[in-house]
Amino acid sequence: VTLLAIESSCDETSASVISDGQILSNIVATQVVHEKHGGVVPELASRAHQQNIILVVQEALQKAQIDKSELSAIGFTRGPGLLGSLLVGTSFSKAMALALDIPLIEVNHMQAHVLAHFIDEPKPAFPFLCLTVSGGHTQIVKVKSHLGMEVIGETTDDAVGEAFDKAAKMLGLGYPGGPMVDKLAKTGNPLAFPFPISDMPDLKFSFSGVKTALLYFIQKQTPEFIQENLADICASYQYTLIRTLLLKLKKASKLHGIKEISVAGGVSANSGLRLALAEMAKKERWNIYIPDFQYCTDNAGMIAIAAHYKFLAGEFTSQSVSPMPRFAI
């Protein structure tokens, strides 16, 4: 069984071909138009998707050496995401499926971030917990089967990726700022400037407080001081975000008695988070799983693996489907 999958929820246009659960290609076009605006501009994103989508799909088929007549179905991201962006991928998928007379498979983007763990070895065993940390989400998901998932913890305000990006913007580091903060933090002292760790009940996260604390901190200092202490500021801020994430993850592990722990989403690329996680895993006797980097940030490979499991389960979508900007797991 060979499937084509399309991702267009935010600012990457991506297509992937999967055959019997093996990814044959994963082409990602990242939109650079947003850089100068310091964040994703929805209208520009949908226009860029329209410009990219045909080329990206052609390249994915070519690299996989698959002709479109060999496809059994088309998987696509139905949501969550930006409506204009989702519309491009959804409409394209519907048209192509109609033309080829093959079925459609809708995929939930957040479920796909979790299923990215099933692309390569080693794969986590059920049940496992997945900390999904990205530009728009911060969730702890309890995964009971490929398609059986439950969000057990979530942010009440900003996502952790957003907390990275907004800090980078305040410090004049460009967009997306996560990788820059990560790089600077490597040479800084994480204990130089203490920022508050949010104390939310249960498994809830909050990142707006630490972001505001950073803003006040910056306002109180001179620009020279900020420049001289950039590495220490990034290290301290990042340390606070990581502490917050791991605190809740540990709580979730204890509460649910699960030691199979995975991380997904763009922020899982963070080197500080990876180090802290490895340390905690040793102490808590966790088995940890992090997908290959290309499957952590937005990509169609994860949509393809999700579509693969839905195909096996016989879960297809009608031609009358429309995108869902808000779409719970």
Ligand code: ATP
């Ligand atoms: P969502 O999946 O919630 O819709 P998204 O698709 O924008 O959001 P991803 O593409 O999965 O999210 O991840 C992008 C985020 O990851 C950005 O916020 C970016 O700053 C962050 N990020 C990427 N690399 C790093 C890093 N090394 N350290 C910290 N953050 C990082």
Ligand code: MG
């Ligand atoms: Mg993105």
Ligand code: FE
């Ligand atoms: Fe994403």
